[in-house]
Amino acid sequence: MAASENKIIKKGGQDKAKSKTETWAKLRSYFELRFQWQPIVDFAKKKTVPEHPYSFWTYFGGICLFLFIIQVITGLLLLLYYVPAVDKAHESIVAIMGQVRFGWLIRSVHSWSANILIGAIFIHMFSTFLLKAYRPPREITWISGFFLLLIFLAFGFSGYLLPWNELSFFATRVGTDIIGQIPIIGQSLKFFVLGGPEVSGSTLSRFYWFHIAILPLLTLFFLGVHLYLIQVQGISRPIGIKPERTEEVPFFPDFILRDAAIWFTVLAIIGVLCVFFPWEVGEKADPFAPTPIGIRPEWYFTFMFTTLKLVPAHILSLEGEKLALLVFALGGLLWMLVPFWDKRAQRDEKNPLTTAVGVVVLVYIFSLTLITYLFPRL
C-alpha cells in the first residue's frame, strides 16, 4: 500500500516538472519566434574571455559601465526635484539633501560615483594604452573610448555648475575663461558655452541641457559602438602573452559573475563614502562676490589648470597659455591616433617608446594634480 502511494507521489512530481519544462519551452519559442534571438544566445554561449596575468585591468571597463548605469539611475531620480533656475537650483539641492527621503543618498551617490567614474575611465584608458590593446582591429574601440572620455569630462564640467554654489560658479568662470583662450574660435566658443558673455542663468540652462540631453545621447552612440566592438572582437590579449599561457574563460557566466562581484564591492565603497563624506551643498553662488582664494576646477581638470598657471606668459613671442592649450590639443590628437602611429604594436611587437609616452603622460598628470592640492596658492 505504502509503496504504491510513493509511486503515485513520485509520478505526480515528475508530471509537475514536465509541465514546468513545457511551459518554459513554450514561452521561449513564443519569444524566439518574435525576437529571433537564438543567434545572440548561441554567441553568448560560445563567447570566452582570455585570462592572463594582466586580466585584473580588464575589469575596469565593466566598472565604468556599472558606474554609468548608477549615474543614469541616480540622475533620473535627481531630475524629480532639481530645478535648473538661478533662484531655485541651489535651493532645490538643499531640499534634496535635507527634505527629500533618501535624497542625500541619491545626490551623494551621483556625485561620488561621477568622480569615481572619471577615475575608473582614466585607469581603464591607461591600462588599455600600456597593454597596447588599441592595436588592430581595435582602433575604433580605442577612438570611441577616447570620445567617451571627452564626453564624461564634459559631463563632469556641466554637472559641477548645476548646484549653483560658490565654488562651482567661480570654477566654471575660470574654466570658460580657458576656453576663451583657444586661438581663433575661443571667444565665440566661450559665448556659445556660456549663453552670453558671463556665467549667468543662461549658462545654467545650457549646462543642464548638455548634461541631461546632449551628452547622454552622445554617450549612447559612442558607448553602443564601444560595447558592440568589444562583443564582436572580444577582449584583447596583451603582446607577448602566448595563447597557450592564457585560459579562455566563458563570458557567461564566469566573467559576468566576477564582474558582478566587483560591481557590488564598488557599490558598497560608494555607500561608505556617501555616509561618511556626503557631497557638500556649499554656499549659494553670488555673481557679485569677489572670486574666493584658491578656486580650482574639479580634480580631473587640475593638471591642465595648473599647467596654464605655471606656463610663462610668453614663449618665443607666443602667448604661453595659448601655446599650452595648443600642445594639449595636439597631444590629445596624437593620443587618440596612437593605433595608427604605433607601427610596432600593429605588428604585435613590443614598443618601449609608446610605453614610455604612456608612463610620462601618467606621471605628468599625477604630479601636476598633486602639485595643485599641495600648493593651493600657487
Place this chain on the structure above:
Amino acid sequence: MKKQNWLLFAFGLFIVWGLGLAADKKNTCLECHLQLEDKLALPARSFPQDIHANYGLLCSDCHGGNAEKEDIEEAKDKTFRGTPSRQNIPKLCASCHSNATYMRNFNPRLRVDQLELYLTSKHGQAFEKGDLKPAICTDCHGVHGIQAANMPQSKTFAWNIAQTCGRCHSDTSLMKSYNLPANQEEDYRTSVHAQALYEKKDLSAPTCNDCHGNHGASPPEVTSVANVCRQCHPSPSQLFVRSAHKAVFDEAGISECEACHGHHRIVKPTDEMLPGGKLDTCVQCHEANSKAFQQGAPLRQELQRLATELESLDSRLDAVAKKGVEVSEARFQLQEARTPFFEARNLVHGLSFSEMESRLKDSSDRLSRVRAMAEAAEKESQFRKTGLIIATAFLFLLALGILLKARQLRQRRLKTYL
C-alpha cells in the same frame, strides 16, 4: 573763434603754465639739509612723505625764508622764522587750517575749526594759561612726516590713537603733576572695544577720540556719558532713558552706562552682571533680598539657561552637520530663537520685566522646536550608519556568494572536461 573763447583758451594756458611752474618749484632747503648731520637732516628725510609736501607745500611755508634761492644768506631772508616756538605752533598751523578759502583748495571736506575746538579742550585751556606741557598739534600729528588720518601709518589712524594719547597719558610722572591717573591706555587695551579694534580689525570700534573728541578732547561729564555711549548703542540708551532708573540716577548724580559697565576697561557684558550673578552690579545699590532683586534673579537664571541651550544646540547641529545631515532649516530656526533672546538681554536696560518674560518665552519655544529638529537629525545620522552597516554587509556577502558560485561553476566544468 569768438573773442570770449580766445580769452578762455588763454586763461587755460596760463593755468597750465602756472601749474607747470609750481611743479618745478625748487626746494633748496631739502637739497642742503639732506647733506647735513642727523638732527638737521631728519626733517628733510621725512618731509617728502608728509601730506603737506604731497600737496606741493615747501619748507618755507612754515619756516619762512626763500626755498628757491641757492645761496644760504639769500634763502634765509628776513621772512625766515627758523624753528617755530612751541607756544606759536597752534596758531601757525591754524594760519592755514582755519582758513576755509585756502583749505578748500586741498580738501574741501576738511573741517577748519580745529583751533577753536582745541581751545575748548583740557589741553587747549591749560596751554592758553601758559602751560606748555599739554598736547599741541605736533604732539599728536607729528612734525615732518604728517600723514592723513586715514593712512595706517598715521599717528591719528584708529589703531594708533591709543598709543599716541598714551605717550603722555601713560606717563605716570607727567600725569601725577596734573593729578590724573595713568592707567587709561592699559585699561582700554583690555576692553571689548580694543578687542574689536585690534583683534577683529573693526575700524568702527571706538578708541580714545571717539568718546573724548579729537581736537576738543575733554572727559565727558557725568550727565553726558550716556550721550556718548548712545552714539553707537542707541537701543539700550533709549530703553534706559524710559526706565525708572533714569530719574534716580540723575538725582543721585550717577553716570548712566558707566555705573554698571565702567569706563576704559569696558569688558564684554555677561548675564552674570544681573541679580545674583557672580559679577552682580545691581548689589551696588540694591539689597540682596529686595523686591527688585527677587524679580530680576529668575530672569537672569532663564537668560543663562537659554544661553547655555543656544550654545549646546549650536554645537549639536555642528556635529550632526559634519556627519553630513542637512540642518540648514534648524540653523535658520536657531537664528530665529537668538533674536528674541538678544532682545530680552537688551530689555534689561529698560527694566521691562514683562516684555523680557515674553521674549524669553518666545526664544524658549523656538529653542524647543530646534531641539526637536536636532534630535531628529541625530536620529537620521544614526539611521544612516545602521543602514550602511546592513547594506555594506549585504553587498559584501552578495559579492562573496557570487565569487564562490563562479568558482564552483569553474570547478564543475573542469571536472567535466577532465
